[in-house]
Amino acid sequence: MSDIPTTPADKQTGGTSSKQRAPDTDRGRRAFRKDLLEWFDDQQRDLPWRGVDDPYAVWVSEVMLQQTRVDTVIDYFERWMKTFPTVESLAEAPVEEVLELWSGLGYYRRARYLHRAAAMVVDDFGGRLPESASELEELPGIGPYTAGAIASIAFGRQAPLVDGNVMRVLARIFTIEGKPRRSPAKQHIWARAEELVDPKRPGDFNQALMELGSQVCSSTSPRCLICPVQQWCQAQATGRPEQFPAPRERPEQRPMRARCCVIYRDEGPSRQLLLRRRQTGGLLGGLWEFPSCEKEGKSWPDVDSLAQTLADRSDGVIDISADDIGRALGTVTHVFSHRRLKVRVHTINFDTGRGGFGDLTGWQWVDAEALGDVASSALLQKVEGVFDDHR
Ligand code: SF4
16 A cells, blocks of 8 residues: 555654554554444444344445435334335335335435345345445445445455545544545545454444444544544544544535426315426436426526426426416525525416316326325425415
8 A cells, every 4th residue: 555645643753653553553453443342332322223134224224324314214214124125025116116215315316226236136146135345336326335334244244434434533543634535535544444444343343433433523523532542543632633534525506496386286175286207317307396497597487487397298288377377485495416406486276277187197196195105305395395384
């Protein structure tokens, strides 16, 4: 690893300071693992995927946990494992059902990849996930992190992993400078993770590092006084541990504006809402939404455009004028990784609308009470909230 840069401590002392040693010798690594694992055995949170060695369950939990908080994932994970308890049951399910169960978790590509990869596991690996990180990485949606997690937690392989928490902890332990998501800092962090991972308990060790990052070594307020590896931490010795790693570059969020229309009708005691499925492939592809039109930039599409879009996308079945649509009830904001979308919410009572509905492919009336059961993004719930406030 000669191309790996040195840390400030390396530069000053030839590897470690005399008082604060980094775990960069065999002996140091053994002691570091022991300190961390003892803490983990005592302090780890009780989570439904902990202690599970079913590779499929480990895989599902790790994919759900990407970009999503643990508290949110717990219910989704439990529902998922009841509905699709095996990789075969997931592979056989229609993608629509898979997306419905994922509804609200966001980053829907994860669910599509899980579904596609499940079919490959069944067809190409006889229903058993491969054990090595390199084979796992050949499946759709499994990158180095998820491969390391499955290999170490489910199969006991001595494979490293680096997620945001591990990145932060290791950048601090070894005072690694530079942008941690870019080489050479990224390469440095992965190399340290690989050296450190415990040969006897690799899965527990990796989870312990993530738990430490989540529960103790937070990005802005690390709790060094109660940290089990404080004695190994170079950044803590500097007195400014939060300076490591270098701050993350936020992706630019391009502005986008949209208008949507909540079209409703009352059927006896129940209220029904008209949803349209977005085309697959694009933003929120394949998910159900209140029909909308959108535009890149900060200028709003006009109400005529919304009426025209409704007519075009329904092959003329929804024949509603801008006058029928009327003024907006309110505006909601939804942030994607690369876009900041503002949506003006309009509504129309279908009973007073013009025209009628035949069998519209890609459209459905949904009972308002069952809105949470369709495959949709959190944006749909926000829009429905505005509509709800005005009825
Ligand atoms: Fe993080 Fe502080 Fe522990 Fe270092 S000592 S790993 S900065 S909590």
